[in-house]
Amino acid sequence: MEVIERKQRTREQTRQGIVFTAKDIARREGWQAVSIRKIADAIDYSAPIVYEYFDSKDILLNEIRTEGFRFLREEYNRIMKLYRDPEKRLYEISLIQWKFAFEQPETYQVMYNLNGAFCQVSICGSQDLEDMAGLVRETIFSFIPKSRESIQKLYFEWWSISHGLITMSMILKDQQPVDQSELIYRDTLRRFIRNLR
Amino acid sequence: MEVIERKQRTREQTRQGIVFTAKDIARREGWQAVSIRKIADAIDYSAPIVYEYFDSKDILLNEIRTEGFRFLREEYNRIMKLYRDPEKRLYEISLIQWKFAFEQPETYQVMYNLNGAFCQVSICGSQDLEDMAGLVRETIFSFIPKSRESIQKLYFEWWSISHGLITMSMILKDQQPVDQSELIYRDTLRRFIRNLR
DNA sequence: AAATAGTAGTTAAGAGTGTTAAATTCATTG
DNA sequence: CAATGAATTTAACACTCTTAACTACTATTT
Numbered sequence: 001m002e003v004i005e006r007k008q009r010t011r012e013q014t015r016q017g018i019v020f021t022a023k024d025i026a027r028r029e030g031w032q033a034v035s036i037r038k039i040a041d042a043i044d045y046s047a048p049i050v051y052e053y054f055d056s057k058d059i060l061l062n063e064i065r066t067e068g069f070r071f072l073r074e075e076y077n078r079i080m081k082l083y084r085d086p087e088k089r090l091y092e093i094s095l096i097q098w099k100f101a102f103e104q105p106e107t108y109q110v111m112y113n114l115n116g117a118f119c120q121v122s123i124c125g126s127q128d129l130e131d132m133a134g135l136v137r138e139t140i141f142s143f144i145p146k147s148r149e150s151i152q153k154l155y156f157e158w159w160s161i162s163h164g165l166i167t168m169s170m171i172l173k174d175q176q177p178v179d180q181s182e183l184i185y186r187d188t189l190r191r192f193i194r195n196l197r
Numbered sequence: 198m199e200v201i202e203r204k205q206r207t208r209e210q211t212r213q214g215i216v217f218t219a220k221d222i223a224r225r226e227g228w229q230a231v232s233i234r235k236i237a238d239a240i241d242y243s244a245p246i247v248y249e250y251f252d253s254k255d256i257l258l259n260e261i262r263t264e265g266f267r268f269l270r271e272e273y274n275r276i277m278k279l280y281r282d283p284e285k286r287l288y289e290i291s292l293i294q295w296k297f298a299f300e301q302p303e304t305y306q307v308m309y310n311l312n313g314a315f316c317q318v319s320i321c322g323s324q325d326l327e328d329m330a331g332l333v334r335e336t337i338f339s340f341i342p343k344s345r346e347s348i349q350k351l352y353f354e355w356w357s358i359s360h361g362l363i364t365m366s367m368i369l370k371d372q373q374p375v376d377q378s379e380l381i382y383r384d385t386l387r388r389f390i391r392n393l394r
Numbered sequence: 395a396a397a398t399a400g401t402a403g404t405t406a407a408g409a410g411t412g413t414t415a416a417a418t419t420c421a422t423t424g
Numbered sequence: 425c426a427a428t429g430a431a432t433t434t435a436a437c438a439c440t441c442t443t444a445a446c447t448a449c450t451a452t453t454t
Contacts, residue, residue, distance in 0.1 A: 418434080
């Protein structure tokens with residue numbers, strides 16, 4: 001942060017600095033340790049300046065969450081362009097889910113209010129999330145054309161299984177190596193997708 | 198709280214009053230709203246008294262978590278005594294998991310650090326949790342005798358699927374009725390258990 | 395009965411949180 | 425140079441967890 005002289009930072013740079021710093025503290029000390037004052041200190045400003053960019057801590061957290069969903073949605077889109085086979089598509093989307101959660105754990109935590117991260121704003125109502133849901137439902141539909149409810153049920157199952165394995169792997173990462181959990185994740189989701197046929 | 202005269206409360210009653218009040222506030226306002234002062238006010242004492250019973254907020258939360266795991270382990274034991282068929286056992290244990298999560302959501306939240314609940318103490322290292330893991334692994338082993346690693350993998354899968362469906366149902370409870378989620382839960386776990394054969 | 399010891403409970407304070415209003419600095423313009 | 429306007433900070437409020445110091449009361453001992 002100290003590298004760039006504060007004066008010559010643009011408004012957009014400062015804004016991103018706040019977001020980056022929040023995630024940085026969260027990654028190193030956990031979300032319970034993230035405070036507005038700490039963020040302000042890190043970007044070389046006083047606390048009220050942060051409020052010039054985000055009206056509340058909750059809105060800052062929501063921004064980070066939204067960024068997370070947007071990033072993930074773009075990855076979904078990338079995969080949809082890259083592969084045509086529905087099974088391959090769903091498998092690759094599953095893998096991205098895992099990759100994202102372990103490369104940006106602090107973002108994943110805010111997205112699902114895990115481990116001290118707490119954002120009041122409801123997770124639902126995010127357009128990106130709705131888009132992602134749409135893509136996954138389409139993909140499932142394209143190789144098992146069933147009723148709307150059946151597809152919704154399968155989507156819900158897929159999401160839950162993916163999220164469950166990810167959060168459990170995080171919780172147990174000291175007892176069970178992440179690499180091993182990843183093998184189980186891949187295997188379980190492969191089987192889930194195969195059984196859709 | 199005011200019903201019983203504070204003087205004639207025993208130490209054990211006061212201790213339980215603290216735990217009850219903490220869960221009560223959490224249930225109504227969420228864990229982010231639980232503070233030592235609020236608890237103290239509710240039980241008609243000043244804040245430092247709470248520290249006579251629990252050295253820190255974290256230790257109080259850990260107590261609630263431990264109680265949760267103990268309760269669940271006892272339910273597991275009850276089921277093991279009640280049924281002999283391994284498939285029935287695992288299915289009933291799965292159902293208890295769901296029942297517990299939705300009857301005592303605030304406890305479930307502390308157990309897994311969800312939605313603003315945050316307890317520093319690691320979830321692992323709980324004897325009750327280890328006991329539960331043992332029971333489930335035994336049960337799985339008794340109808341598919343495989344290697345230690347395979348059983349561990351299946352136990353991990355089962356736990357993740359159960360936890361994933363539960364947390365997702367909680368997150369989506371406004372979009373998808375809990376009753377409907379429960380049907381999917383039952384169905385998914387029934388299938389998981391059947392496929393173990 | 396008076397003095398002392400011990401306990402139950404309180405108030406007060408330190409350090410930190412989110413957040414806002416007021417004050418201050420600084421640059422630019424008339 | 426004076427004055428306006430924006431940028432930034434200080435100060436404050438109402439909380440948070442937590443601990444030290446103090447008070448009030450009870451019970452025992454002399």
